[in-house]
Each structure stands twice: as structure tokens, then as C-alpha cells.
Amino acid sequence: MQCCLVAGPFSPRQFPSPPHPAGGGGEEMGRDWLTRYGYLPPPDPLQARLQTQEGLSDAIKLMQKFAGLQETGMLDERTLAMMDQPRCSLPDIIGTSELMRRRKRYAHSGSVWAKKQLTWRIRSYPQTSSLSQAQVRSLLFYALQAWSNASALTFLEVPSDSADILVEFSRSFHQDGYPFDGPGSTLAHAFFPGEHPISGDTHFDDEETWIYDPHAQAQDLFAVAVHEFGHALGLAHSTSKESIMMPYYQGPQGLPYLYQLPPDDTLGIQTLYGEQPLLSPPALILSSPTPVLLIGLSVCLHRPRPPAPDRCQAHFDAIANIRGEVFFFKKKHFWRMQLTRNLVSLEPAQIHRFWIGLPTDFPAIDAVYERSNDSKIIFFIGQRFWVFADTQVDRGSPRPTTDLGLPPGVTVEAAFVWGHNGKTYFFEGTRYWRFDDWAGTVEPGYPRPLTLWKGVPSGLDDVISWNDGSTYFFKGTQYWRFLGGSVEADSGYPKSAPQDWMYCQGSPTASPAPGPRGGPGKPGGGQCLCSGAGPSSLPALLPWILALAWALR
Structure with missing residues (x-):
């Protein structure tokens, strides 16, 4: 694994950065390399501390053991070639050779x-x-999740600089004592756990070419991030050739959503933090066959699809802005709209394959919103609600809506966070409540009549705040827009939700003529998801796109 200079209670000494030994020899450069990565102590001519030939041979054997090479104790061609490989700049030997x-x-x-x-x-x-x-953000999320899936650790993204792990993309000197060197060589560094403000922080060189593509010749951000976060959690390098914590860069690690730590790293993280509790199943760990979406490969998989609702007919049960994208829920399926207002797919995904922990027998989702204080996702079904950290259900879910301060018998039909004031609003029938996510309860003076929002009917399907600062109310096949902090519908509304949001043609209630879904030459009624091998055809890896591929099955 490549590119991590780690500091903390066991800060590596600072040595000059020697050039890597070239293919045909270079004992002096080999000594410098061994010194830089902790196999040899730095020479001290003033105290006559010179490295002996026996000490050099022992150091080479240690290095060869870490690299999985034959332990010859000589700077042979294979050893010198390994020294020239991209790797992490954290020393392999921290303190003594006891490791x-x-x-x-x-x-x-x-x-x-x-x-x-x-x-x-x-x-x-x-x-x-x-x-x-x-x-x-999605790649870093999955890199952290690789460690939480294998241990009792959990990770919570927060908006504060007091976070335990701060991630930065920086250049050259960036005020931590470990300057970056431009493209190549040192790509990133992380800091071991501790009490210092910089402990756990992870920095990436912004002059590198960061990509996600299993076939490209550049730095795979996900692979590097998994390794770096391992250091931020307290793991040093491993001698296992299968370990993500091996010092040498191992290239892309495949689909982030499906990635699981090798056994060596799993055992290492569990000895520090314990196993994941049995009552909290690992999020996004799949035991099923090959997923539909294989990034970088040209592949089509056809599978029977259960009956799915038509996006152009009737209404949506719930609509939510989650991580800046809009999710449309209908029966047991959902569609997802990206920031560019493009649908990820005209075919809906199955809810139960994405948010594992919701009941499988629910008739419909009543309302969904992303909580403002911790970015958790709240699902309302009947008079109960479920809390999710991304796609993992919180313990204690479901809970009654009375825990939120709502009266008994209330079914939340719509919920959203108003961008104008950051407050959460719950709607039912002809009334609404304002909710304080930080206090966890309904505010005094509510409910109030829905007529205060001028121009919208009662019995809403849902409400969202969009990234343009406007608020949108939905009912049936119609929607209303409220500009900024206005409480009065914009002129020219209502408009057709299927036409404007779902790219449907004709009447808002019209249903497209039935026909084979597979297209020319493809089995009707099945699912085909293809991805090309070139970078230009890679699917967009927006938040949860890999999980969405699983949900689409």
C-alpha cells in the first residue's frame, strides 16, 4: 500500500528523502531506503555508530519478510525492484524489531x-x-465503513472541526510538519490515535491524480483511503501479502460497496476495538452472488424483476432530499434523482435491498427526511419511525411517533427540513408541527393549520427543500413551488410532477404503453445494466451508487 506518513505518539523520524534504488545496484541507496523505513538506525559518525555488514544483512532479511520475498539478506535484483515500488512512507518497524x-x-x-x-x-x-x-465523499464513506463492518467501531460524519478524523486534500507545506512533494512519491499521510488535536487526521496530496477506476494508471482514492484510515485507527503495517495494511501499494480493490477487509486486517482491528455486536448486523455486507453493477467491465446480467410501479402514473408515497439528491418512494420501490436533476435509472430500485431493517410487509412509506443535527435518515410508516445512519438501521428502531412529541394517533404524511430556518416540519391532513431535531421534540405552539402555507391542499404526499433554495409541495400528480422563505405558492403552479420530475410525456395521469423493458435484442421483463470499460463510460459514483446497484437487482 502506498502513500502514508503517519505521526503521533510513535512519530517516525524525519530523514532526507533519498531516491529509490535503481535496478542495477546501489548499496548506498539501499541503506538509505532501509534507514528511512525503520530497518536500520540512522548512522551517527560522531558516536561511531556505523552500520555493520551483519546488521545490514539482518535488516535486508526483515525487509524481505515484509515484502514476501525470499530472505537472502542480500540486495539482489528482486529486492532492489521492490524498493522501487510505490508504498506507504510510514516506517515498517516502529521502535524495535519486536513487531x-x-x-x-x-x-x-x-x-x-x-x-x-x-x-x-x-x-x-x-x-x-x-x-x-x-x-x-462516497469513496471515503465506504473506506471507513470497511473498518466498521469488521469491528465494533461506528463512524459519524459531523460538520465540526472537532471531529476525530479530519480529512484534507492539501499541497506542499500545510502546517502539520509533513509537507507533500507534488505528484508521485508521498501521496498521503495519517496520524495515529491520541489526545493531540491532529491525532487521527488524514491528509491527501492535492497534486496527485485521484481517481476511482480499477483499470486506470493513477492513484485509486478508495484503496489508499482504506489503508490510511487503518493507520488513523491504530494499525501499523502488516507482513501479510493479502493485507490492505501491507506497506506496498496493491492497486484498486474493486467495488467499494462490496469490499471486505482481509482476515489479517479484520483480526487486527478486532483486537483493538472488538467484534461488531450481534444485534447490529454489518451494513452493506452482502452474501449474494455477483452484483449487477461491475464498474469497468462490459457486462449485462438479466434477472427476473418483481412487479414495479409506473413512475408516470398516480402519486408518490414519499419524497425526500437525502444528501442533496431527491428520492421518490412508491410502494416498495424508489427512484433517485441526482444533483443535475437526472434520474439514475428509469427503472425503480427496491427499498428493502437498500435500507435493510425496514419491515418487508409495509404497504407504503409515509414520509422520509434527513435529520439536520446528525444527517441520519428518518422513515415514517404508520405511527412508527425508523432511524438510519446511511443504510444501517439504528438500534431501538422502530419507535412510536409519540416519542417525538406528536399526539397519539398521528401519522406523519410529509416531513422536510426547511432551508430557510433549518427547522423540521411534520404534516398530517390539515395541520402541521414544527420539530426541533436538536432537542428531539415538537416546539410549543403547534400544531398549526396548513392554510398558513398559502396555495397548497391538505393531505400532502410530501415536501422537500431543493438545492436551489426553493421548497416543493407534492400531492397526487401535482406540485407547488415556494421560493426562498416564502409561505405562498409561486404563480403558475401547480404543475405536473411526472412531466417535470420523472420525464414523462403527455397527461400527468397517463401511463406509457406497456412493452418489453429490455430493449431490442434483450429479454423482456428483465433487467440489464451495462457499464463500459473506458473511463468516459464509468457510472457516476454519487453517494450510495454502489448500494443502489444492489437495490436495483
Whole structure:
């Protein structure tokens, strides 16, 4: 694995950055390399501390053991070639060679977090990467989830700079004592757990070409992030060739959503933080066959599809703005609209394959919204609600809506966070409540009549705040727009929701003529999802796109 200079209670010494040894020899450069990565102590001519030939041979054997090479003790061609490979710049030997004498191949740094729920935040994004901010956030989310799926750790994204793990994309000198060097060589670094403000922080060199593509010759952000976060959690390098914590870069790791830590890393993280509780099943771990979406491969898979609702007919049960994207729920399915107002697919995905933990026998989702204080997702079904951290259900779900301060018998028909004031609103019939997510209860003076929102009918299907600052009310096949902080519908409304949001033609209630879904030459009634091998045809990796591929099955 590549690119991590880790500091903390076991901060590596700072050595000059020597050039890597070239193919045909270079004992002096080999010594420098061994010194840089902790196999040899730095020479001290003033105290006559010179490295002996025997010490050099022992150091080479240790290095060869870490690299999975034959332990010859000589700077042979294979050893020199390995020294020239991209790798992490954290020393392999921290303190003494005791790590190499461990019976287990994983190794701990000696630092560990005293808690099991850690917070994280992305402080800055790459400036020149082809990845969007949403894609970067999604990749980092899955990199952290690889560790939480294998242990008792949980990660909560927060908006505060006091987060345990702060992620930054920086250039050159960036005020942590470990400057980046531009493209190549040192790509990122992380800091071991501890009490120092910088402990756990993870920095990526913004001058690198960060991508997500299993076939491209560039730095795979997901693979590097999994390795770096391992250091931020307290793991040192491993001698296991299958370990993500091996010092040498191993290339792309496949689909982030399906990635599972190798056994060596799983054992290592569990010795620090314990196993995941049995009552909280791992999120997004699948035991099913090959998923539909295989990024970078040209593949079509056809599977029988259960009956799905028509997006152009009738109304939606619930609509929600989640992570800046709009989700349309209808019966047991949903559609997803990206920031660009493009549907991810005209075919709906199945809710129960995405949010595992909801009941399988529900007739419809009544309302959904993303909570403002912790970004958790709240589902209302009848007079109960479920809380999800992304796609993992919280313990204690479901709970009665009376826990929110609502009167008994209330079914929340619509819910949204108003961008104008950051408050949450619940609607039922002809009345609504304002809710304080931070206090966890309905505010005094509610309910109030829905007529205060001028121009909309009672019995709403749902309400959302969109990224343009407007608020949209939906009922049946119609919707109303409220500009900014206005409480009066904009002129020219209502309009057709199927036409404007679902790309349907003709009458709002018209249903397209039935026909084969597969297209020319494809089995009707089945599902075909293809992706090309070239970078230009890669699917957009917006938040949860890989989970969505599973849900579409």
C-alpha cells in the first residue's frame, strides 16, 4: 500500500528523502531506503555508530519478510525492484524489531482510541480531480465503513472541526510538519490515535491524480483511503501479502460497496476495538452472488424483476432530499434523482435491498427526511419511525411517533427540513408541527393549520427543500413551488410532477404503453445494466451508487 506518513505518539523520524534504488545496484541507496523505513538506525559518525555488514544483512532479511520475498539478506535484483515500488512512507518497524517477532502478522501502533464511536469530517476536497465532491465523499464513506463492518467501531460524519478524523486534500507545506512533494512519491499521510488535536487526521496530496477506476494508471482514492484510515485507527503495517495494511501499494480493490477487509486486517482491528455486536448486523455486507453493477467491465446480467410501479402514473408515497439528491418512494420501490436533476435509472430500485431493517410487509412509506443535527435518515410508516445512519438501521428502531412529541394517533404524511430556518416540519391532513431535531421534540405552539402555507391542499404526499433554495409541495400528480422563505405558492403552479420530475410525456395521469423493458435484442421483463470499460463510460459514483446497484437487482 502506498502513500502514508503517519505521526503521533510513535512519530517516525524525519530523514532526507533519498531516491529509490535503481535496478542495477546501489548499496548506498539501499541503506538509505532501509534507514528511512525503520530497518536500520540512522548512522551517527560522531558516536561511531556505523552500520555493520551483519546488521545490514539482518535488516535486508526483515525487509524481505515484509515484502514476501525470499530472505537472502542480500540486495539482489528482486529486492532492489521492490524498493522501487510505490508504498506507504510510514516506517515498517516502529521502535524495535519486536513487531517482526509477533506470532500474528498484523501489528498495532501502540495507539488506540478510547471510544468506539468516532466522528469524521472532510475539511477540503481535491481541486483538480475528475471526481466530484459527492464521489469523493462516497469513496471515503465506504473506506471507513470497511473498518466498521469488521469491528465494533461506528463512524459519524459531523460538520465540526472537532471531529476525530479530519480529512484534507492539501499541497506542499500545510502546517502539520509533513509537507507533500507534488505528484508521485508521498501521496498521503495519517496520524495515529491520541489526545493531540491532529491525532487521527488524514491528509491527501492535492497534486496527485485521484481517481476511482480499477483499470486506470493513477492513484485509486478508495484503496489508499482504506489503508490510511487503518493507520488513523491504530494499525501499523502488516507482513501479510493479502493485507490492505501491507506497506506496498496493491492497486484498486474493486467495488467499494462490496469490499471486505482481509482476515489479517479484520483480526487486527478486532483486537483493538472488538467484534461488531450481534444485534447490529454489518451494513452493506452482502452474501449474494455477483452484483449487477461491475464498474469497468462490459457486462449485462438479466434477472427476473418483481412487479414495479409506473413512475408516470398516480402519486408518490414519499419524497425526500437525502444528501442533496431527491428520492421518490412508491410502494416498495424508489427512484433517485441526482444533483443535475437526472434520474439514475428509469427503472425503480427496491427499498428493502437498500435500507435493510425496514419491515418487508409495509404497504407504503409515509414520509422520509434527513435529520439536520446528525444527517441520519428518518422513515415514517404508520405511527412508527425508523432511524438510519446511511443504510444501517439504528438500534431501538422502530419507535412510536409519540416519542417525538406528536399526539397519539398521528401519522406523519410529509416531513422536510426547511432551508430557510433549518427547522423540521411534520404534516398530517390539515395541520402541521414544527420539530426541533436538536432537542428531539415538537416546539410549543403547534400544531398549526396548513392554510398558513398559502396555495397548497391538505393531505400532502410530501415536501422537500431543493438545492436551489426553493421548497416543493407534492400531492397526487401535482406540485407547488415556494421560493426562498416564502409561505405562498409561486404563480403558475401547480404543475405536473411526472412531466417535470420523472420525464414523462403527455397527461400527468397517463401511463406509457406497456412493452418489453429490455430493449431490442434483450429479454423482456428483465433487467440489464451495462457499464463500459473506458473511463468516459464509468457510472457516476454519487453517494450510495454502489448500494443502489444492489437495490436495483
